[in-house]
Amino acid sequence: MSGYFKDIAPMRFAPDAEGPAFRAYDPDEVVLGKRMDQHLRFAVAYWHSFGWEGGDPFGGRTFDRPWFPADTMDLAEARADAAFEFFRILGVPYFCFHDHDVRPEGATLTESRDRLNRMADIFARKMADGGPKLLWGTANLFSNRRYMAGAATNPDPEVFAYSAATVRDCLDVTHRLGGENYVLWGGREGYETLLNTDLSQELDHMGRFLSMVVDYKHKIGFKGTILIEPKPQEPTKHQYDFDVGTVYGFLSRHGLEGEVKVNIEQGHAILAGHSFEHEIALAQALGIFGSIDMNRNDYQSGWDTDQFPNNVPEVALAYYEVLKGGGFTTGGTNFDAKVRRQSLDPEDLVMAHAGAMDVCARGLKAAAKMLEEDRLEAARRARYAGWQEGWAQQMLKPGTTLDSIADAAIDRGLNPQPRSGRQEVLENLVNRYV
Incomplete structure (x- = not known):
């Protein structure tokens, strides 16, 4: 154990407690015939919770955590100890990670793969010892400067090949750890100007890359779902995976609409000019709904601020669409959110998640009651009668x-x-x- 969270007791459901506790999230409560924890399927994002250092474009690290900068394997293991200690305190059933979150990149592809496998061995032991399961894994194909012009859509074929090797290794580890999904997030799959871009070729390369990922999934016997996470604008001006509708068109063009679904983030939906519930409803209508990243944006800021959810009405409408479509299968609710750079203490990280889990629980219960009482659907049926x-x-x-x-x-x-x-x-x- 890391000891970083040593003064924080495991969270419990205690609506009237004076100290830290869940006020609304009771994992054992039955909602629409299913336990609340089975409906919500909460996951913690490894990167924001344990990799983000509190920086912004105008200032560097503000968090002082003993595993930073996690640029050695010893520090990576210390970070894993802290993460699984945190998972235990929250009692979450799942977590998610990028390869770059859990191990420092090696000097070669082989060294990076070996380091990832070493961390996967540690994760496997911790998961077997009562830790959470893996909701999904993914590869970071955007942080390193080699990806400045994209990964699958990069004009340099060496980057395409490097990306393919990285995804293969991460998909192997996700499969080995029993991950229920694998996510492809094209953080830099897009372009800044047409003056130096062959748009048609880049889209063809992106389709070919995704088709090979699907083929490899079947080759290794991975039973989880392949997910694409739509993302508009930031950081690339013209993003190829702008929103759910754009992704569906891309999947249909390459014959992959039966193989790939979407992981929808609230903050990305807002940046695309949509509501969260719109993107979920559209994905349900198109048959590609998979999972969600639950966060919010600052409505006065024009970028993805990745804040924890605190708006029950917004969350209720999102879960209404999730429940109306039959609920999650392999997907879940991943908190792709981070505390603010002034929230320095270990308790801040715990309470940010706990409060968000309460907001989601309240939203879920409101959504379930709306469905049970059928008044919204009755009005909809009457309109189209x-x-x-x-x-x-x-x-x-x-x-x-x-x-x-x-x-x-x-x-x-x-x-x-x-x-x-x-x-x-x-x-x-x-x-x-x-």
């Missing part, structure tokens, strides 16, 4: 022509009048639950 009539359904059947519909409209003497969408009424209804 006309489409249940035989003549309306006939319009959508193969063989029906524009001429036949036009003639029928004339024969029926149609003169449709607008009907209220009742938006404010429904917004008021939602507020009764949250």
Whole structure:
């Protein structure tokens, strides 16, 4: 054990406690016939919680943690000790990591792979000793300067090959640790200017890369889900994986819509000009919903601030779409969030997660009640009720022509009048639950 969190007791559900405790998150509580922890499937992000040093564009490290800068294997192991101690305090069922989070990069690909496997051995022992399971692993293909022009979309074929080797090694480790998903996040898969970019070639390379990842998944027998995490704008001006709709178009073009799903982050949805619930609902409608990264942005800032969620109504609407679509299968709720650079103490990290877990629990329960009482869905059904009539359904059947519909409209003497969408009424209804 690291001792970094030695003065913090394991969190418990105690709504009336004076000290640190969960106020709303009771993992044993049954919601819609399932335990709350099985609905939410919480995961801690290794990178923000144990890799981020508290810097920003105008200042360096503010956190003073004994494993920083984690540039040796001894420090990497110390960080792992602290991380699993933290997981135990929170009682989370899962964690997530990038390869770069858990080991310092080696001088060669072989050394990097060996270091990752050494850390995977340590993780495996800690997981077997009561630690959490792995929700997903991923490769960091964006931090090193070699990726300044992308990974799969890089104009240099050596970077493409280097990236392929890195993903293979990380997918192997994810498989070995029983990971339930593997995420591809194209942090720099995009371009700054068309003046030096072959857009068509880069998209073809990205599709080829993803197809090979899927083929390799099947070769090694990995049963988890391959996920893409949509991300707009930051840091690349024109990001190829901008939002759920863009990713679906890309998957369809390469015949991968049945193989790959999406990991949707709230902060990325906001940067794309969408709501979180929109991106989840669209992914459900397209059949590619997989998992979520739960965080929020500062609405006065134009970048991805990765703050812990604290808005119950927003979270409730997100989980409403998750539950309406049948809930998570291999996915879950990963806190891709970080404490602010002035939140220096170990307790700050614990309470940031605990508070976020409470917000999610409250949002889940509100969403479940909305579904149970069926008032939102009843209003939606009423709005589209006309489409249940035989003549309306006939319009959508193969063989029906524009001429036949036009003639029928004339024969029926149609003169449709607008009907209220009742938006404010429904917004008021939602507020009764949250």
